[in-house]
Amino acid sequence: MANHSVPPSPAADASRLANGEHYLSSMWRGNPLSDCxxxxxVRIDQNTKAAIAILDVIRRDFTSKQDLRDTCEEDERVLYVPLTEHVVDCLMLGLESLLSESEDLLTYVRDNERDVCRQPLKEAARV
Known part of the structure; x- marks a missing residue:
């Protein structure tokens, strides 16, 4: 039996859910434009980032399938789980939804609907 035992480590902090502000929203906070x-x-920015992530997954799956096709029996096999057709279809639907929403938002800003571009600047930026 050991004379000098090591004390147990302190209990880990309770896990926290991400209930706070999205990091992209916080990056836009200092922008002098109106909140509207x-x-x-911000929404267009988030949609763009999400669309890029989806495209990265689809590209990775495509290049993996190309690598698998191009390797010989003697070569080391590429280990990956290919995406099913259903999964690719779901990713494409998500991508279409993100791009469609971004298109609508850009049209709203471009056409200056409800005079959104003439909204006053944030108070903090004027001072």
Missing amino acids: LTNRL
Whole structure:
């Protein structure tokens, strides 16, 4: 039996859910544009990032399948789980939804609907 035992480590902090502000929203916080316009631009930014992530998954799956096709029996096999046709279809639907929403938001800003571009600047930016 050991004379000098090591004390147990302290209990880990309870896990926290991400209930706070999205990191992209916080990056736009200092923008001097009106909240109305900024909110639309934040959404476009988030949609763009999500669309890029979906495209990365589809590209990775495509290049993996190309690598698998191009390797010989003697070569080391590429280990991956290919995406099913259903999964690719779901990703494409998600991508279409993100791009469609971004298109609508950009049209709203471009056409200056409800005079969104003439909204006053945020108070903090004017001072």
